[in-house]
Amino acid sequence: MGAVLLTGATGFVGREVLSRFLERDSRHVFALVRADNDDQAAGRLPGHARLTAVAGDIEQRNLGLAANSSERLRREVTTVLHCAASVSFDMPLEQSRNVNVEGTRRVLDFARSCTRLERFSYVSTAYVAGEPGGLFREDELAVGQRFRNPYERSKFEAELALRSEAADLPLQILRPSIVVGDSTTGRTSSFNVLYGPLRAFARGTVPAIPARRDAPVDIVPVDYVADRVHELATRGPNGTFHLVAGRNATTVGRLLEMSSEELGRPQPRVLSPGVYRRWVHPWLRRKHRGLRRLEIYFPYFAMKVRFDDRRLGPGPRVESYFHRLVRYAQAARWGRR
Numbered sequence: 116m117g118a119v120l121l122t123g124a125t126g127f128v129g130r131e132v133l134s135r136f137l138e139r140d141s142r143h144v145f146a147l148v149r150a151d152n153d154d155q156a157a158g159r160l161p162g163h164a165r166l167t168a169v170a171g172d173i174e175q176r177n178l179g180l181a182a183n184s185s186e187r188l189r190r191e192v193t194t195v196l197h198c199a200a201s202v203s204f205d206m207p208l209e210q211s212r213n214v215n216v217e218g219t220r221r222v223l224d225f226a227r228s229c230t231r232l233e234r235f236s237y238v239s240t241a242y243v244a245g246e247p248g249g250l251f252r253e254d255e256l257a258v259g260q261r262f263r264n265p266y267e268r269s270k271f272e273a274e275l276a277l278r279s280e281a282a283d284l285p286l287q288i289l290r291p292s293i294v295v296g297d298s299t300t301g302r303t304s305s306f307n308v309l310y311g312p313l314r315a316f317a318r319g320t321v322p323a324i325p326a327r328r329d330a331p332v333d334i335v336p337v338d339y340v341a342d343r344v345h346e347l348a349t350r351g352p353n354g355t356f357h358l359v360a361g362r363n364a365t366t367v368g369r370l371l372e373m374s375s376e377e378l379g380r381p382q383p384r385v386l387s388p389g390v391y392r393r394w395v396h397p398w399l400r401r402k403h404r405g406l407r408r409l410e411i412y413f414p415y416f417a418m419k420v421r422f423d424d425r426r427l428g429p430g431p432r433v434e435s436y437f438h439r440l441v442r443y444a445q446a447a448r449w450g451r452r
Contacts, residue, residue, distance in 0.1 A: 117231055118143040118191040123198030125159050127305035128294060131341035137163050145188055147171040173199050173218035178225050194234040195226040196348050204411040208265040215269035223281055236287040236348040241359050241422050243271040248419040253355045253426055263414040287347060291340045291358040298336035298436040301443030306450035311409050314449045316374050323384040325391035326416035328368035333360045333422055335430040361424025363432045367416045377441040388417050
């Protein structure tokens with residue numbers, strides 16, 4: 116097998132995927148890093164004999180590669196693994212599209228120019244499901260769903276583009292759910308989605324949340340995701356795969372119970388989203404100025420969608436490692452240290 120081209124190697128998931136290739140593989144890895152030159156790009160990654168950092172940018176034509184780097188990659192790369200993305204929930208939709216949709220198209224165009232291409236793997240998200248209700252299967256995409264934010268919509272549109280424009284390529288689409296810290300150490304470099312509400316819970320600043328206690332919350336640790344991405348991109352079949360807790364997903368009610376136990380705080384009141392928006396939201400916004408930053412995550416605690424896990428089986432239960440997530444986050448001061 117030839118070399119791997121990895122985008123997003125400096126990101127939360129991409130960095131863990133990169134470590135798997137360097138520790139468990141014998142292939143050379145080219146990591147595309149947004150930087151002014153290759154030396155600057157190399158400074159953002161660990162030193163390794165089988166790793167070459169190349170300066171580039173998925174928002175630019177030909178990935179912003181220098182001519183010599185571009186030519187070498189086209190000759191040597193047989194697997195393109197596209198992890199780079201904007202994961203911001205509040206970025207304007209057009210900006211999200213430029214990174215997540217057009218950026219994916221640019222990576223796809225480059226992959227087509229690789230003379231020995233054997234695999235194109237794209238790390239998407241299970242939340243392309245939006246909110247259809249019921250079970251969302253791996254072979255489904257457009258099911259008339261609504262989206263909670265521009266991130267979900269742009270990742271959905273990127274999958275649509277791949278299905279129509281890369282149907283003739285050896286294509287994998289990998290869909291993790293909410294990715295949190297390592298299940299063994301709790302370590303994370305990305306304190307979003309679950310961590311924002313947890314931090315507010317720890318401070319006692321959110322007395323009520325819009326949610327349903329029985330709503331599923333599908334959480335997977337980054338080590339589980341990185342292991343599966345490496346395995347599938349290396350020797351898995353083509354197709355779409357859910358990297359999810361699936362039938363092992365927790366619920367809002369259980370998550371609140373565990374948070375209360377770990378943080379020593381009373382549980383916030385759980386209100387229906389309609390009641391919260393009409394009566395509680397205006398009052399809380401005046402009293403808690405930081406609430407605006409949390410509100411983009413609240414829709415994930417009133418969902419109905421569950422994810423099919425029949426191809427890979429369910430991921431680990433968050434109950435088995437939740438305490439490690441909280442303790443690491445507290446030691447890291449919720450990302451400030």
